Amino acid sequence: MAMISLFLIFLLHAVTVVTADLRPGFYRSTCPDAESIVRAVMKRALIREPRSVASVMRFQFHDCFVNGCDASMLLDDTPTMLGEKLALSNINSLRSYEVIDEVKEELEKTCPGVVSCADIIIMAARDAVALTGGPDWEVRLGRLDSLNASQEDSNNIMPSPRANASALIDLFKRFNLSIKDLVALSGSHSIGQARCFSIMFRLYNQSGSGKPDPTIEPCFRQKLNKLCPLNVDQNITGDLDATPRLFDNQYFKDLVAGRGFLNSDQTLFTFPYTRGYVQLYSTDQSLFFKDFVNGMLKLGELQSGRPGEVRKNCRVVNGQSDDLMLE
The missing domain is CATH 1.10.520.10 (Peroxidase; domain 1)
Known part of the structure; x- marks a missing residue:
């Protein structure tokens, strides 16, 4: 992690915000x-x-x-x-x-x-x-x-999908992107799918415990276990939220309910500095849309x-x- 952090500090000198052109x-x-x-x-x-x-x-x-x-x-x-x-x-x-x-x-x-x-x-x-x-x-x-x-x-x-909110905040900060930007842009997972490969550790060995991630809602975990059993082809995909073809704020509602597919998503709700934005966007889709656009720009x-x-x-x-x- 220290080596990656040093690399990111170096990278900040190479990547800047240039809007003139x-x-x-x-x-x-x-x-x-x-x-x-x-x-x-x-x-x-x-x-x-x-x-x-x-x-x-x-x-x-x-x-x-x-x-x-x-x-x-x-x-x-x-x-x-x-x-x-x-x-x-x-x-x-x-x-x-x-x-x-x-x-x-x-x-x-x-x-x-x-x-x-x-x-x-x-x-x-x-x-x-x-x-x-x-x-x-x-x-x-x-x-x-x-x-x-x-x-x-x-x-x-x-x-990686294993990243937690703290690491993501650090990454975004180095590019002059705020915590609000991080949470809003994570809403890109409102559409699409991800592979079983990205969640196997959550289901069977979270943090090396040999147990599932305790933050996963139990019924949702059963669903994921059926989708991604231990012997699964790990390229099998699952929906990132409950409405994977519709760009909306369902992604945030799912995080509040403990139904985030990726570890990097669910930690946005469990981490105190990002939790408030998740809760806010789960109830205010218009605000999510506004902040998402600003983040993409x-x-x-x-x-x-x-x-x-x-x-x-x-x-x-x-x-x-x-x-x-x-x-």
Whole structure:
């Protein structure tokens, strides 16, 4: 933990909030249909597989926390670079990359070389929320795509499902995100699913006790035991809240009732500094929506200031695909 903390302190010098180049309507003159194209593809993805839009929404978190919002997480591995897709928090967890590929393909047909993959992630995350019943908001755009990725950085920064509220507060604080931001943004788990892998320790060996997490409501624990028995394929998934296809405040109601799926979620209610916000959002959905939007805007402003480009293919830096074909 000490080593991770030192890394995060170092990282704070590399990732800052830079808003001068980000603004609403950034593509109004260069690609006026950009946002409508992204939303149309997200609508199709929602119809094909409802879970996919929740998966895409998570990209903003996994991208922006690791060296800023620069689409580094979309880069495939190369012979000289280990990308972030196989990082500990991403492997067998992040999915639906093909939705971003589809968005990029549509945008390249309409306005080639204009809309960055980093901005696509931001727009798609917003659309995932809006299309499932949550708030809609005006996004600030104008990001560039990174020229590299770092599996090591992702491993060091992204929290695990075992993380508790105290560790999450520490992480968010280093990015100038408040306790309120942490709880509101955790509401992203209002939609989607997570794997049995992420909760096996809660069910059978919490804190090395050989017993289940005592904070899990008994009937809910029985349900989870049936979903995730000891011999289960740990890639089996369960709903993150009782309304996994609807973006609402049910997630917080579930936490109050002891029905949080992930340890990192349930501790938001058991930890004194976060408990009040959980209770507040469980009774005031409008306030949750307002604070969630503010948190997403703040998260989307994390930038590294490193050189970048607008990738033609979100999986590779420009020119790289041609180089690999020649090898």
